[in-house]
Amino acid sequence: MSKTVQSCCCSTKEKTQKEKYDEIANVIELYKGKDGSLIQVLHLAQEIYGYLPLELQKFISQRMSIPLSKISGVISFYSFFSTAPRGKHTIRVCMGTACYVRGGKSIVEKLKEILGVEIGGTTEDGKFTFEIARCIGACGLAPAVMIDDVVYKQVNVNKLESILSKY
Amino acid sequence: MVNLKINNKEVKVPKGTTIIQAAKKNNIYIPNLCYLEGVHQLGSCRICVVEVKGAKTLQAACMTQVTEGMEVFTNTQKVRKARKVLYELLLSDHSKECLSCKRNQNCELQELGNIIGIEESRFEGERSDNSIDCSVSITRDMAKCVLCRRCATICNEIQGVGAINAQNRGFKTSISPAMELPIGDVNCIFCGQCTKVCPVGALKETDSVNEVWEALYNPKKRVVVQTAPAIRVAIGEEFGLEPGSRVTGKLAAALRALGFDDVFDTNFTADLTILEEGTELLTRLMNYAEGKETALPMITSCSPGWIKYIEHTFPDELDHLSTCKSPHTMMGALVKSYYAQKINKRSKDMFVVSVMPCTAKKFEIKRREMQNDGFPNVDAVITTRELAAMIKEAGIDFVNLEEEEFDTPLGFSSGAADIFGVTGGVMEAALRTAYEIVTGKELPFDKLHVKPIIGFDNIKSAEITIKNPKPEFKAIDGVTVKVAVTSGTKGARELMEEVAKAKSPYHFIEVMGCPGGCIMGGGQPRSEDPDIRNKRLKGIYDEDESKKIRKSHENPYINELYKEFLGKPNSHKSHEYLHTHYVKRGEFNEKTDERFMVSKTAHQPTPNDYTEKRIYKTSVDEQNGENHNESAKIAALSAENARLKHEVEDAHKTLEMFKQIIMDYANKE
Structure with a gap:
């Protein structure tokens, strides 16, 4: 999907997939175990990754020990969340x-x-x-x-x- | 205690009671649909609304707790009208093909409509999700779903699997796996508990009745049937008999009347399982005592739902599973080899049908491992409910049948085999045999019942110390064998977490995938009797105690089988026919390409329409192994599409509004 592209005008370098996942892992670590924190995590994950594809949902599911179907349920409930890629x-x-x-x-x-x-x-x-x-x-x-x-x-x-x- | 009035009648109930419970205790029935006492009280259908004096709106009786001085009215004009409107709104988004629905006359929605006197359905309009999702075990017909969410509660809260949950919102809500993936594509363990609580025909076993009829009518096939231990104490309910009634003789008679050529009993291979699994356990214990590497605790492998669960959830702990196939696949393997040879038939002419209390068994027979000499061990699995339907269709008067016996040699069993149908039973049966093999003495429990592991507690355990064993078991003299029993995958997870951390104190663990064991399996008759499991449990233990032979190793036909065919327990031949291995699946199926969807066909799909379909990674980004499969992508895109369409509509509306404003201004000037 999105390859690492060096952008000419952006001040920050495009992060690699791994960096994004690591960042999301840190967010999860921060919120893990706190009741009702799923939406916060999803919100931040979308900010970091751009959108919430199935693979990322699986990652969050595993890290937070919440069933995938529940995570996808929350994502599809709120129109703020997007599961399809958005432009850069x-x-x-x-x-x-x-x-x-x-x-x-x-x-x-x-x-x-x-x-x-x-x-x-x-x-x-x-x-x-x-x-x-x-x-x-x-x-x-x-x-x-x-x-x-x-x-x-x-x-x-x-x-x-x-x-x-x-x- | 709380004092309140229901319909002007003064009642007194304990604190914390809900209105619906208080009413029921006082013989007032409040119509309801989604309510399942103690399990699901979410008020999702709102049919149970009542008027409470002083409250602004109608209250859901299943959720509202009683308070001192409360005045409740369950049948005012307002309540009656609300109920009807609510019901008609449910109907407005329900496929009303009742006459051709499997649940016709056995449907809670239908029954409710009858009770509250529905004679019209005023609201017609757009319908939401109407897809049919068919796996080898379970079929989801979403046009019939009423969104009561009982299934989601069972799957998440009771079983702790969480394969399905509400997706999307409002009108588009559907109870589905993540991203509305097919159920055969996710970590559903096919336990079928959801099919037992579904009030309508939205969740059901994937039909196998037709293939069984076809086999029965095929003169070239020798059709062999076997029935699981839990069937004989449950199928009577489908014919109006008291729950727990033992109908073993009538069951055998009915199967013969249906035209099966051989009527065998899965109990026989339950006995065989004990010899194979017991021997395996003793080998592992001896290895351990002698300091050799071995996986302990050993865990039973009879329950295919449980097997799928561990393959998804604890894929690195599969060496703890006994390598024994489940009893009915052992039977299939023997029918197509040992028995076929005995009656001079070829394997390919044999058709094996299993009657199971289980929906996961339909999945199990499709596993690649469950075949020998190129033939599947078992050709079709029908549930208890499906067999009852066949008996009814054939016009057999089940209740008045003369009792008959199972056929020999594969139909004779000990009492130890009967208790395979209930939680704790496999363990007790194994202990009866293993203890005697090791010590030469009978298991030291009253009536051979290992009391601490009987009943419905989440996790049960027992200890047995081995004293003065036979010389060949000297190594385990004085060892206290610790065993644990659980049923339902939630309890299994607790035990497995210990195993995964290598902190399990146990040597041997029995797991059954359904809470209560096979008697409460996903393929059993649906029941509203709150005491159903105790009644069926009693039936099972009565059956055991009624037998002369109550230990598996004393079954004479088992001994004959070893002499004529297998040699001895865990022999090379045993391993070839009776043992298996397991598949690492992973929580998201990421460790395997095996899926259990049924391909779409023109006719009603059956498990045999399942074509082995391997899904290869459509990897986009190697670095992170992005693995979107096609359907997920499509689902994601169409969801996003819908969202955007909405936005465009909004924007157009805004535009129109501005145009209007500008026009207005222009006109003023």
């Missing part, structure tokens, strides 16, 4: 009122075209997951696009290619 970066186009009236929609259309995916999709190369957001609280910068935790202000369709090329 998440693009969120703001569709709040301000951004919408200033052209958010055309940005969405253009991004669909560039990325070749629908809203909610992940690009074939696994680089981007494309989502739309309600107001992100940056109305003064409308129309705004967020990629991971970076906000791009006053975006228009012509700027998109150059923004994306940074990733």
Whole structure:
């Protein structure tokens, strides 16, 4: 799946699978044996790994001595958890009122075209997951696009290619 | 004590009593569905709602504890209406093909509808999960599931396996293995306890009745049947007899009437198991005493559910298992070799059917190890319930049958074999023989019953000191043999954790996969009698005491078998036919490619549709051995897909709203 890719612009190096698993193991160690800690662990595990595939669920199941079916039950109950891979970066186009009236929609259309995916999709190369957001609280910068935790202000369709090329 | 009023009647019950229990004690029945006293009181179906004075909403009677001065009304107009609506809502997402359902007229949902007077089903609409998941042992028909969650409670709390749990939420909830994987693909041990508590036809044994009929009608086949010890004290219930009634003679007669060519008794090979397993134990004890390397404690291997459990959960401790096959596969192996030779038949013309109180036995006969000379030891396993269905279908008046005997040579047994059907029985039978072989004296217990290991405690233990053994057992003179007995895999886990840490104080452990042993097996008749296990247990011990021969090594046909065929216990030939080895599976089946799903076919699937399917790793990332199998991937993707679709819908709605706002503004101007 995700190979270790040296990223050009990220400040942190992409972690290897092993490092991610080790990190998750540490989290489990921290919470192990405490009642009701499964959700915390899953939350952190998703943050570290990006999503919660079956293999990772098995890992957590074994380490926490909780049946796999129970873990999968919790994951499938809460929509926050995802069992499918997400792109390395998440693009969120703001569709709040301000951004919408200033052209958010055309940005969405253009991004669909560039990325070749629908809203909610992940690009074939696994680089981007494309989502739309309600107001992100940056109305003064409308129309705004967020990629991971970076906000791009006053975006228009012509700027998109150059923004994306940074990733 | 707490004073309260139920339907204006003053009652007094102990503190901690729930409303449903208080009502029952006072002869008031509150309709319910998911409730299982002492086991499952979660209020998941809410059918048992009642009105409590002062409470804002209706209360689930199975969960609400009584309080001083409480006033409960179980049959007000509000309650009656709520119950009906709740019931109709259950029906709205239930496949209502009652007439062609295995549980027709034996269905708790149907019975409940009758009790609360349902005459219509007003809510029709979309249905949730309607998949059928078929393994060699258990079939899950999710269109019939009412989400009562009894099965999940049994699997998690009672058995400690946790193969199934609620997945997804709301309308999409289904009680399934993780990521909705097929049940044959996960660590389900096929004990079938879930099939006994399922109130509807959602969980059941995978049908084998049809293949048995086909064999019976096939003139080329010599069809041999055997029945397990626990059947004879339970099958009567299916014909209205009191639980625990001993119907051994009628059972033999019914099997003959069904057209089986030879009616044998698994009891015979239970006796044989004692000689093989007892000898194996003594060998291990002697090795240990002489300082040789050997795996102790030795653990019994008769229960295939237990075997699957240890293979999944403690794959590194398999050398503790006795290498003996289970009695019915021993019988199959002998029928197709020893007996076939005796009657001048070829192995391939023999068809062996086992009647078992067990769903896991259906899985066991599909194991690669359970064959000899290229033929499976046993061709089909039917449960007690399935045999009863066959007897009914054939129009046999079971209750009024004249008693008959099993056929010889493989139908004769000692009392020691009878008690194989109950927790503690295999151990007691083994001790009766082993003690006598070693010391030449009878086991020093009243009526040969090892009292400390009889009954339904989670873990039972006993000690027997060997004094003045025969010269060949000098090495274990003075040794106090410690034994333990448990039933149900939760207790087994406790004992195994000690074994895994090499801290087990025991020499010999008996494990049966189902709580209570085979008499309470997953293939036994469903019963609402709270005292059912004691009644069946009594039946088993009565059967034992009614026999003249009560020790396995005194069974004359066993001795004949050794003389004519096997030589002596644990001989080369014994090992070839009667012993086996085990498979390391791992908790997630990661140590084996063996799976027990049944491939989809046009007709009602049977265990024989099972094609040996090896799933190879579709490894993506070698480094971490990412092993997504196809179905998991699809399940994951479709779940994610659904989630995203929802989000898109939301977004569209928001868009529409904004459009409207903008339009409004535009119009104002």
